[in-house]
Amino acid sequence: MSVRVRMAPSPTGFLHIGGVRTFLFNWLFARGRGGECLLRIENTDTSREVAESVAQIERSLRWLGIDWDGETTFQLDRMGRAQEEARRLVAEGKAYEDEGAIRIRMPDEGVVGWEDAIKGRIEFPAAELEDLVLVRSDGRPTYNFASPLEDWLDGITHVIRGDDHVSNTPKQLVVLRALGAEPPVYAHVPNVFGGDGKKLSKRHGAVSVDEFRAAGYVPEALMNFLALLGWAPDGETTIMSREELIERFSLERVGSSPATFDYAKLDWMNGVYLRSFPPEEYADRLVAYLREQGYDWPEERIRAAAPLVQEKITRLGEFPAFAGFLFGDVEPDPSLLDSRILREAERALERVEPWRADAIEQALKALCDELGEKPRSVYPSIRVAVTGSRVSPGLYESLELLGRETALSRIRAAASVAA
């Protein structure tokens, strides 16, 4: 039997990272088995749905590298079919009308249960189930009717969704049974928390895919990190390519307890990916990122700066603050400047030929010897004068890139304002 799953976001604004993790599990599961992965928008409620948010959802998924088969479908499009099926159930005596709405009869004894692919056997006492509204009095189907109905019509074999749907499952199982449908395999993945044991939300940090993108995370890292939230191939492996993720993913190894989103670990992992890119690719990504964020800095200069920061920043978003001195003026803090050292540095640097990092290094080292000081006591002043900060990329490379003229004029200017 070939596998078919579906990702079913509700079109309420942005794409939440917790939901993305669930979609990722669907996607990895399907792709790992040569199956299909559908994208279905769950909008039985017309008032809330917005075309724009659907477009945003699609854009976010694509950016992450999650694709889907066929056209995006809308739950609402099958309203007619839902009404038809509901009427059929009434005719068969399995449902009944109630003040203009149609309700299904729930069994009133025994249990309704299933073998959850992640949580194992789950059962609900039938007495807990109330006769569910299938179709509202205004004719629109409810979620708990439309969703299983569509799963059936679409031939969904595995419903992999959030934990919060566990209590909907018995209802949907009854609906499916009444419809005469073979129920799919259900797999309920635990929630994602933010540090305090509460559902991940804005107060914990970034939550939408767009925010992570804007902060300079790369999709490979985000995907790798998300995959490991609640799933592990073994106890050792942490860095895995998209292909490896697909190959190794399995529902059996998804844990049943909720996971906490650890931003620090994501940062670390993003750094691992950033450092692993070949220099040209790193530069490509950096340029694309800065363009996306609206920086109009010259591309050649960004490319030249890329190697200076690749080992040092963990998110592309750190680039402007870290290497911005290469693209605009600086305002060094006078109290961090030493005019004597700066004048000596100016003198030493004037004669450097050619203006390259290695020659600059020689000159500066020689200066240190001359002054009888350690680099650590003479460099800070120069660094601050030239980069505007005590933290920066390598000093020699920074000076080279900046050019002799700019470098010297910054040093001169700094010397004159030094405290």
Next chain:
RNA sequence: GCCCCCAUCGACUAGCGGCCCAGGUCACGGCCCUUUCAAGGCCGUAGCGCGGGUUCGAAUCCCGCUGGGGGCACCA
């Protein structure tokens, strides 16, 4: 209130009765390297929620408790 789910270092997890006085990764601490910051190397702190069982033997199985989460709509 009722129903359902969950429970290993601060975090993600490995562990599916003996190989575990519990392993890996992040974070944290120390040392080394070092022009700052990173990166890298080495070392370290830290955990099976509690109480009963079952068993020769339990982190692993069972029961209870406690704690956390989710759900009880003509929302999705």
